Amino acid sequence: MINILVTGGAGFIPSCLTSEMVKNPNYKVVAVDNFLTGHKLKISTSEFDNFQFIEADCNNYDQMKAIFDDNQFDYVFHYAAVVGVKRTTDHPLQVLEDIDGMNHIFKLSANSKVKRIFFSSSSEVYGEPVELPQHEQTTPLNSKLPYAIVKNLGEAYCRSYFHEFGLKYTVFRFFNTFGPKQSPDFVMSKFIKQALNNKDITIYGDGSQTRTFCYIDDNVSACMTAFEDDKFVNDVINVGNDIETTILELAKLVIKQTNSKSKIIFLPPLKEGDMTRRQPSTEKVRSLLDREFLPLKEGIEKVINSPVYKELNNL
Numbered sequence: 033m034i035n036i037l038v039t040g041g042a043g044f045i046p047s048c049l050t051s052e053m054v055k056n057p058n059y060k061v062v063a064v065d066n067f068l069t070g071h072k073l074k075i076s077t078s079e080f081d082n083f084q085f086i087e088a089d090c091n092n093y094d095q096m097k098a099i100f101d102d103n104q105f106d107y108v109f110h111y112a113a114v115v116g117v118k119r120t121t122d123h124p125l126q127v128l129e130d131i132d133g134m135n136h137i138f139k140l141s142a143n144s145k146v147k148r149i150f151f152s153s154s155s156e157v158y159g160e161p162v163e164l165p166q167h168e169q170t171t172p173l174n175s176k177l178p179y180a181i182v183k184n185l186g187e188a189y190c191r192s193y194f195h196e197f198g199l200k201y202t203v204f205r206f207f208n209t210f211g212p213k214q215s216p217d218f219v220m221s222k223f224i225k226q227a228l229n230n231k232d233i234t235i236y237g238d239g240s241q242t243r244t245f246c247y248i249d250d251n252v253s254a255c256m257t258a259f260e261d262d263k264f265v266n267d268v269i270n271v272g273n274d275i276e277t278t279i280l281e282l283a284k285l286v287i288k289q290t291n292s293k294s295k296i297i298f299l300p301p302l303k304e305g306d307m308t309r310r311q312p313s314t315e316k317v318r319s320l321l322d323r324e325f326l327p328l329k330e331g332i333e334k335v336i337n338s339p340v341y342k343e344l345n346n347l
Contacts, residue, residue, distance in 0.1 A: 033082075037105045038063045039090050039137065040112035042070025044214045045152070045206065048248050049109065052256055054080040062103055064088040064096075069115060073344055074213045090133030100140045107259065110137045110186075111152040119217065120179035121305045127178045131185060138189045141199060148200040150259065151190050155207040155272065156180040160307050167313040168205065168268040177305055187268070194266055202264050204255055207272025207312050210331060211248030212338035216345055220245060223283055224335055225345050227292035237301035239280025242309045246273040247331035254320040263320060270312035273325045289332050 036053060040046045041063025047070075053061045060082050063075070066089040075085055088095040090112045113130050114120055120127045141149050158166045159175030173184055190201035210220035226233045254271055258264050277285075283296050326334075335341050 033060050034058055034107070035060045035103050035105045036062070036107045036109065037099070037103070038109045038111060039065070039133075040070065040110075040152075041065045041085060042067055042072060042074050043111065043115070044074065044211070045209060045248065045251060046109065046111040047074040047213060048211065048252050049111070049255060050083065052252050054083045057082060060084075060103075062086060062099065062105075064090070064099060065112065066090070069119070069215065071215075071344065073340075090137055091129055093132075093136045096136050096140055100144050105141070105144060106147050107150070108137065108141050108146050108148075109150045109152075110134065113152065113182075114179070121177065121302070124178040127182055130182050134182075134186050134189055138193050138199070142193055142197040146199065148202065148265065149190065149193075150255070151186050151201060151203050153183045153187055153203050153205045153268075154180065155205055155270070155310055155312065156305075157184050157187070157205065158307075158310070161309050161311070164309060165274060165311045165313040166270065168270055168316065171313075179305075200265050202258055202266070203268040204258075204271045205268060205312070206251070207246060207270065207310060208243045209246045209248055209251045209272070210335065212335050212341035213248070213344065214335075219243070219279065219282070220286075220332075221335070221341075221345075223286045224290065224332065224341075225347070227286045227290040227294045228336070228347055230293045232297040233283045233287065233294045234297050234299050235279055235283060236299050236306055238298060239283065239296075240278055240308075241306060242276040242278050242311070243282075244273045244276055244311055245282075245328055245331065246271065247326040247334070250321060250325050254317050257320040264316060267316075269316045269320075270314060271317050272312045272314070274311055274314040275325075275328070276309065276311050277328060285329070286332060289329065290336060
């Protein structure tokens with residue numbers, strides 16, 4: 033039996049990851065979350081005997097030590113974090129508290145002989161783009177936002193613990209990922225909810241800023257392949273699609289696909305955190321997928337028709 037810890041287990045991406053992991057009866061998966069931003073409805077794996085959920089806070093060392101002591105973890109996926117551009121810019125001190133959780137998880141992993149740790153970083157570390165596409169090894173990391181700084185520090189923890197203790201790692205730099213379980217304060221989920229309710233779709237600025245959108249199944253598949261096939265050990269991977277879409281184009285597409293009567297309303301630009309463009313180099317992540325990325329329209333359709341999305345958003 034392979035013992036795996038997933039932190040942030042009631043969050044969007046980690047809950048989808050654990051749902052895939054538990055399909056393998058050789059994996060014993062323990063997920064932890066403090067429900068600061070997670071949701072109980074996202075934990076859909078309770079019927080599996082090889083899954084356990086524990087309500088705990090990574091920032092509480094005693095809680096996490098007890099969990100590590102009770103389980104001999106072989107692998108750790110540290111995904112717990114305060115997320116969302118507006119939330120992280122409005123509450124920067126809360127974001128900085130994630131440093132405590134990283135310190136605890138890395139220290140306990142090294143002390144308990146974990147074989148490899150997987151860290152969820154973010155495209156935010158790149159900041160305002162100085163080159164496109166944004167490449168894992170050559171593009172400078174120039175964001176000064178607390179969220180990005182904490183993610184960059186997490187990457188430094190990975191390199192440092194490997195250097196000092198031989199703790200192997202893989203860093204996933206997640207670009208915009210969407211799916212039925214995503215919280216409604218993220219752009220894709222927010223637009224779809226507004227459109228389905230025929231409410232105004234709100235855009236910060238003029239909507240010319242671009243993002244690339246990766247459906248959750250592609251995200252999970254790439255990360256699972258990196259884990260199971262021992263790919264990109266002690267390395268960094270951009271996990272995301274490379275097709276740019278403007279936020280205005282996205283709003284129009286969502287309105288069309290939902291047959292919505294929503295109008296598009298432009299709000300003043302965010303003071304910080306809303307980068308003009310974002311586009312990952314995808315050579316590495318494409319090598320982990322046995323298919324093309326799911327097209328944006330098909331992903332939106334999957335979300336619209338998902339009972340889970342409707343339940344989470346009271347639709």
